[in-house]
Amino acid sequence: MTLASDLASAPNTPPIALRVEGVSRTYSRKGRNVRALNNISLSVLTGEFMTIVGPSGCGKSTLLQIMGGFDRPSTGTVATAAGPVTGPSRDIGMVFQRPTLFPWWTVEKNVSWALRCGGIKRREALRRSRELLELVGLRGFETAFPNELSGGMQQRAALARTLSLEPSVLLMDEPFSALDAQTRELMQEELIRIRQVAGTTIVFVTHDIREAVFLGDRIVALSGSPGEIALELTPDLPRPRTREVMRSQEFLDAYEAVWACIRDQARRASASTRAGMRQGDEGRTT
Ligand code: ADP
Numbered sequence: 026m027t028l029a030s031d032l033a034s035a036p037n038t039p040p041i042a043l044r045v046e047g048v049s050r051t052y053s054r055k056g057r058n059v060r061a062l063n064n065i066s067l068s069v070l071t072g073e074f075m076t077i078v079g080p081s082g083c084g085k086s087t088l089l090q091i092m093g094g095f096d097r098p099s100t101g102t103v104a105t106a107a108g109p110v111t112g113p114s115r116d117i118g119m120v121f122q123r124p125t126l127f128p129w130w131t132v133e134k135n136v137s138w139a140l141r142c143g144g145i146k147r148r149e150a151l152r153r154s155r156e157l158l159e160l161v162g163l164r165g166f167e168t169a170f171p172n173e174l175s176g177g178m179q180q181r182a183a184l185a186r187t188l189s190l191e192p193s194v195l196l197m198d199e200p201f202s203a204l205d206a207q208t209r210e211l212m213q214e215e216l217i218r219i220r221q222v223a224g225t226t227i228v229f230v231t232h233d234i235r236e237a238v239f240l241g242d243r244i245v246a247l248s249g250s251p252g253e254i255a256l257e258l259t260p261d262l263p264r265p266r267t268r269e270v271m272r273s274q275e276f277l278d279a280y281e282a283v284w285a286c287i288r289d290q291a292r293r294a295s296a297s298t299r300a301g302m303r304q305g306d307e308g309r310t311t
Pocket residue numbers: 052053054059060061079080081082083084085086087088
């Protein structure tokens with residue numbers, strides 16, 4: 026297992042696709058400031074599959090939204106090789122937890138529409154959307170409407186639509202968490218296959234440690250309240266991944282390292298909450 030600090034100095038490191046530098050984000054809620062992210066710095070390498078894992082509420086979605094230009098950091102910067110990220114662009118694709126397809130259009134139209142918006146002619150857009158639907162395993166469902174598809178198939182269609190824009194970085198926010206356990210496992214393997222073919226750089230957010238270790242070339246664990254990088258590691262697992270790796274010692278070690286880190290953080294957070302409550306109680310009795 027390699028820690029990220031070793032990776033930074035490794036020779037032949039691929040170029041950086043997306044750089045997050047000193048990013049913090051504070052929300053203002055009911056007159057109170059809530060710090061969601063604190064001083065996050067990381068570099069996503071070209072062709073890398075990075076997973077970001079952490080408990081619910083630790084700031085994963087906030088970080089991804091900032092990476093995609095959908096939200097602005099309170100301090101810090103985000104940049105791709107093309108320059109600073111100041112808003113959403115075709116260069117950075119996003120797949121959300123729930124597929125966001127237009128229900129009144131066929132699957133094929135949902136994908137070709139994205140291509141048409143990018144200035145591609147109708148016939149070419151249709152040809153490319155069929156290719157992409159084949160890539161994501163939806164051949165034969167081109168003319169189906171979203172509500173005729175299962176959740177997993179809808180997520181495949183949403184992925185095809187995002188890939189159609191050929192983003193240099195694909196951001197995925199817990200894309201399989203609404204799926205049943207079997208479909209979810211299938212989709213993880215499918216994503217590995219699709220990524221193998223398309224060669225896309227991926228940042229994948231999840232609260233599931235097994236999923237994070239199974240998919241990630243590099244795993245970034247966030248602690249909560251505010252979200253900070255608690256651990257980065259690069260397990261030495263074979264590619265392309267198959268479920269066999271889950272039985273390897275390297276996988277179990279990586280899983281344990283992430284789990285220990287998140288468990289420690291959670292214990293500390295709950296101890297400080299308890300201390301805060303005790304102080305509050307003492308305050309009330311005096
Ligand atoms: P995660 O995706 O890890 O579950 P989020 O990024 O959604 O976490 O949220 C991190 C923290 O920021 C939470 O405390 C959440 O309540 C807060 N937060 C997120 N979005 C907003 C918002 N638009 N306004 C106020 N607080 C927010």
